[in-house]
Amino acid sequence: MFKFIPSVDRYIFRLVIVPMLGVFALAATLLLLDKMLRLFDFVATEGGPIDIVFKMLASLLPEYASLAIPLGLLLGILLAFRKLATTSELDVFRAVGMGYGRLLRVPYIIAGILMAVNVALVFYVQPVSRYYYEQLEYELRSGALGASIKVGEFTTLADKMALRIEQSEDDGRRLKGIFARVANSKGQVLSITAREGNFLATSDSADTIILRLTDGTIVQDTGNEKATSRVLSFTRHDLPIDLPKIEEFRERGDAEREYILPELLNVGWSDKTSQEKRDASQASFNFRLVEVVMMLLMPLLAVALAIPPKRSTSALGVFVSIVMVVAYHKVNQYGEDIATLGRIDPVIALWGPFVLFAALILWMYYRVAFVPGGQAIGALEAGAAKLAKAIRKLFKRKKRKHGAQGDLVAAE
Secondary structure, three states: OHHOOOHHHHHHHHHHHHHHHHHHHHHHHHHHHHHHHHHHHHHHHHOEEEEEEEEHHHHHHHHHHHHHHHHHHHHHHHHHHHHHHHHOHHHHHHHHOHHHHHHHHHHHHHHHHHHHHHHHHHHHHHHHHHHHHHHHHHHHHHHHOOOOOOOOOOOOOOOEEEEEEEEOOOOOOOOEEEEEEEEEEOEEEEEEEEEEEEEEOOOOOOEEEEEEEEEEEEEEOOOOOOOOOOOOOOEEEEEEEEEOOOOOOOOOOOOOOHHOOHHHHHHHHHOOOOOEEEEEEEEHHHHHHHHHHHHHHHHHHHHHHHHOOOOOOHHHHHHHHHHHHOOOOOOOHHHHHHHHOOOOOHHHHHHHHHHHHHHHHHHHHHHHHHOOOOOOOOOHHHHHHHHHHHHHHHHHHHHHHHHOOOEEEEEE
């Protein structure tokens, strides 16, 4: 079936798909690495298992992918058309009657597929994965994931026991230098010291574990000033520990970004919800929608920024494209925030910047596609060329100066 596709389309597809996938992988990796460092620090502070870091990163992947996909699409098309322009292949295509509209057929097919993927991400997958991330963070903070007791610090358990461990070996299976202070139901306080010990699970209750102590002493304080304390020595003693009860995590929907599309529409346009809730839901809906619709303009922006001036290999368009996409994303985030507060209508806050950005992109594309010799960022290209020329002159001047000083020293 692939052989019936015109060779031009196959060629453009190969040019687009390789850098697009590379940019997508690079952008997602950089975003995840930045978050990974914070999560490792957070999990280490809370004393949780290391594998929870990778579960939390996996739950954040749909959120990062919703930004990495448009960026990968833009740069994939931009780099493909830049290669066509710098190798004069674009001039050959246009000379045989293939305009930009014909050459953009494959990029728009790819954009349509990625739009469908992004719709599924932002309206369905991302809300659920965000809720899962919040649940993991809650369970980690509350100790439901088996957070370990920190060595060298006092840890309070079930509000009636203070435990301190001097040393841990074999990944926590062997504990040394144990001190525990326990208050029982009779008002008595037990101070327990032991040379070593280890935790054991119980078969009858999931809320209780056993701390098996070896070679230690128990000092029993009755709380009566007239009575003397009792001191007992033991070779082995089992100390039951009641685990703290973990409250169930809240239901999904505490924040608007956790709503999937049907829930978002139901809350945002329902007379039964408060005005604040409606504003927040409508702002979230318009933010997600405008981020997806903007992908339709990415191929046009890519072409407008991909074509350098004649006899130039300037890559300024690549830099400008990244700045424009990231800046537009931040503007949308700000628009969502002020619309959530009810200060401005969500349609104006989010679709207003979209109209302005779309008008700018269409003008830039028109300049490149329909104006002979037109450049979308011609002024920026000229300014960048002058700046580069001035920098080269400065370095040459410094090089000649250092060379002259070297000759003078050699003559002396």
